[in-house]
Amino acid sequence: MVSCKNQPQEEPKPAETEADRNTEAREDSLKMAEALATQAQFANKVYAIFETEPSVSQDGDDAADDPCIYLSPNDSSKSLIIGTNKKAGLEVYDMMGKRLQHIKCGLVNNVDLRHGFDFKGKKGALVGASNRSKNSISFFFVDYQSNTVSDEIYSIACGVDEVYGFAMHKSLASGRFYAIVNGKNGMVEQYEVSMVNGKMINSKVNTFKVNSQPEGMAADDETATLYIGVEEEAIFKASLMPANDGKLLMLNQSDSTNKNIEHDIEGLALFKHKGKKYLIASSQGNFSYAIFEIGKNERHVTNFVIAENSIDGVEETDGLDISTFTYSGKYPNGIFVVQDGFNYDGGTAKTQNFKIIPMDSVVKFIK
Numbered sequence: 001m002v003s004c005k006n007q008p009q010e011e012p013k014p015a016e017t018e019a020d021r022n023t024e025a026r027e028d029s030l031k032m033a034e035a036l037a038t039q040a041q042f043a044n045k046v047y048a049i050f051e052t053e054p055s056v057s058q059d060g061d062d063a064a065d066d067p068c069i070y071l072s073p074n075d076s077s078k079s080l081i082i083g084t085n086k087k088a089g090l091e092v093y094d095m096m097g098k099r100l101q102h103i104k105c106g107l108v109n110n111v112d113l114r115h116g117f118d119f120k121g122k123k124g125a126l127v128g129a130s131n132r133s134k135n136s137i138s139f140f141f142v143d144y145q146s147n148t149v150s151d152e153i154y155s156i157a158c159g160v161d162e163v164y165g166f167a168m169h170k171s172l173a174s175g176r177f178y179a180i181v182n183g184k185n186g187m188v189e190q191y192e193v194s195m196v197n198g199k200m201i202n203s204k205v206n207t208f209k210v211n212s213q214p215e216g217m218a219a220d221d222e223t224a225t226l227y228i229g230v231e232e233e234a235i236f237k238a239s240l241m242p243a244n245d246g247k248l249l250m251l252n253q254s255d256s257t258n259k260n261i262e263h264d265i266e267g268l269a270l271f272k273h274k275g276k277k278y279l280i281a282s283s284q285g286n287f288s289y290a291i292f293e294i295g296k297n298e299r300h301v302t303n304f305v306i307a308e309n310s311i312d313g314v315e316e317t318d319g320l321d322i323s324t325f326t327y328s329g330k331y332p333n334g335i336f337v338v339q340d341g342f343n344y345d346g347g348t349a350k351t352q353n354f355k356i357i358p359m360d361s362v363v364k365f366i367k
């Protein structure tokens with residue numbers, strides 16, 4: 001194997017014995033049973049109406065990680081769910097979960113997009129993903145005519161230790177596009193991306209640091225605020241204004257003083273409802289989702305879970321996304337898409353996938 005300077009180096013591990021593996025399996029199943037028991041205690045339940053085809057995985061291992069939702073402005077039935085497959089690239093599904101594309105682009109971890117990007121004479125959405133194969137951000141383009149995801153159009157070699165979480169931001173004030181990436185060591189970098197004379201370019205505008213491993217991030221385009229989930233601590237906020245002060249503030253009630261939050265904190269997404277702004281976070285330790293009101297009246301609203309009905313329930317969610325568009329007039333409050341850590345069809349374990357939930361059933365918990 002050719003070694004590359006930017007490639008994460010695996011630490012040599014002592015040989016694992018069968019006893020170690022048995023202990024690990026026992027601990028895992030204990031943790032699983034505990035999380036399932038806590039999950040069952042949440043009264044607020046929603047159900048998936050669709051699920052995507054299982055992700056492509058050679059070994060049946062962890063594969064699906066993070067989704068983003070692409071709303072086609074011309075024809076909402078051409079909308080897409082773009083999901084990362086940690087082992088194989090991007091997978092693209094229609095809104096009912098049918099796989100449309102598989103883009104081999106390396107080991108992508110988190111994905112996000114912003115609309116209204118001009119690329120070589122076409123208008124569309126700019127998609128970005130943290131790519132662990134090259135310690136980079138990979139960019140893709142969905143033009144509004146074809147509604148298909150391109151191959152990689154551009155990449156940025158990152159300075160963070162090992163790229164991990166990722167979010168896009170489009171400043172409402174300036175219309176500029178930004179890509180934000182974090183690394184396992186807690187470094188966060190913000191790059192501006194733009195087209196100059198038909199070529200994509202980037203410049204780094206901010207660097208900040210959190211104390212331990214971050215992953216899920218979401219940007220509020222109106223206030224230029226970044227929400228960062230630090231897996232074992234809390235959710236933090238930082239300014240995305242270029243040349244910011246690097247100051248981090250904690251989101252109220254997003255740490256372990258709130259009994260509804262059980263580490264890790266994973267995927268984050270923002271949405272608006274009746275003029276107020278909310279954030280949903282995956283509370284991975286109890287297989288639930290926390291809703292926070294953000295803005296002036298910052299508070300924890302409630303938690304809910306995705307239970308089983310005709311489609312299996314959802315456990316241990318990594319990434320998630322929300323789009324509050326009205327899809328074919330059917331879902332007046334939009335769609336919620338989450339990664340499912342344990343995908344079952346009947347009693348049969350399948351590879352991981354993404355579940356699709358109408359936001360109508362989520363917003364009714366907001367009081």
Ligand code: CA
Nearest residue numbers: 066067068111
């Ligand atoms: Ca995402």
Ligand code: CA
Nearest residue numbers: 215231264266
């Ligand atoms: Ca994680």
Ligand code: CA
Nearest residue numbers: 312313314342
């Ligand atoms: Ca499941």
Ligand code: CA
Nearest residue numbers: 065215318319
């Ligand atoms: Ca993840």
Ligand code: CA
Nearest residue numbers: 312343344345
């Ligand atoms: Ca299933």
